Amino acid sequence: MKESHITRSEQKPVGLTAAAGFQVGVRRTLPITQEEAWRLLISPEGLSLWLGEVETLELARGTAFATREGNHGELRVVKPMHQLRMSWQRAGWSVPSTLQIRLLPTKQGGTTISFHQEKLKDLYAREQMKAHWEDVLHRLKEASDGFSKEAP
Numbered sequence: 001m002k003e004s005h006i007t008r009s010e011q012k013p014v015g016l017t018a019a020a021g022f023q024v025g026v027r028r029t030l031p032i033t034q035e036e037a038w039r040l041l042i043s044p045e046g047l048s049l050w051l052g053e054v055e056t057l058e059l060a061r062g063t064a065f066a067t068r069e070g071n072h073g074e075l076r077v078v079k080p081m082h083q084l085r086m087s088w089q090r091a092g093w094s095v096p097s098t099l100q101i102r103l104l105p106t107k108q109g110g111t112t113i114s115f116h117q118e119k120l121k122d123l124y125a126r127e128q129m130k131a132h133w134e135d136v137l138h139r140l141k142e143a144s145d146g147f148s149k150e151a152p
Contacts, residue, residue, distance in 0.1 A: 027137070028138075053069065073088040098117065
């Protein structure tokens with residue numbers, strides 16, 4: 001009988017980790033400063049793009065949120081200009097995921113916005129959220145055009 005030479009990594013689905021379940025990371029560099037990127041993310045328009053429609057969102061650890069679309073969760077880490085980390089659950093999901101957003105300045109003066117989500121239920125949820133965050137980044141890029149020209 002011939003031995004199988006399949007390695008452990010070849011058997012594991014893409015995005016599956018032992019500690020965090022299924023995860024996905026998507027990032028995009030925008031031609032705006034880190035401060036402008038933060039302002040965009042927390043503006044009413046920016047929030048509606050990545051979080052959903054909320055009345056207000058107090059940027060403080062422990063703040064719970066719920067959107068009109070049914071997304072809900074709680075802020076766990078708030079580092080202005082740098083990072084947001086939260087539990088994030090879509091309507092219909094039985095358990096929350098963990099979402100982290102990071103703003104990373106580039107040497108050229110732009111900012112890379114990174115969405116990383118873990119504790120996703122399965123490969124389907126991972127693929128669904130990968131497409132979602134890619135679309136969010138595309139729409140944030142469109143919203144950032146001319147954003148740096150606006151007053152704070």
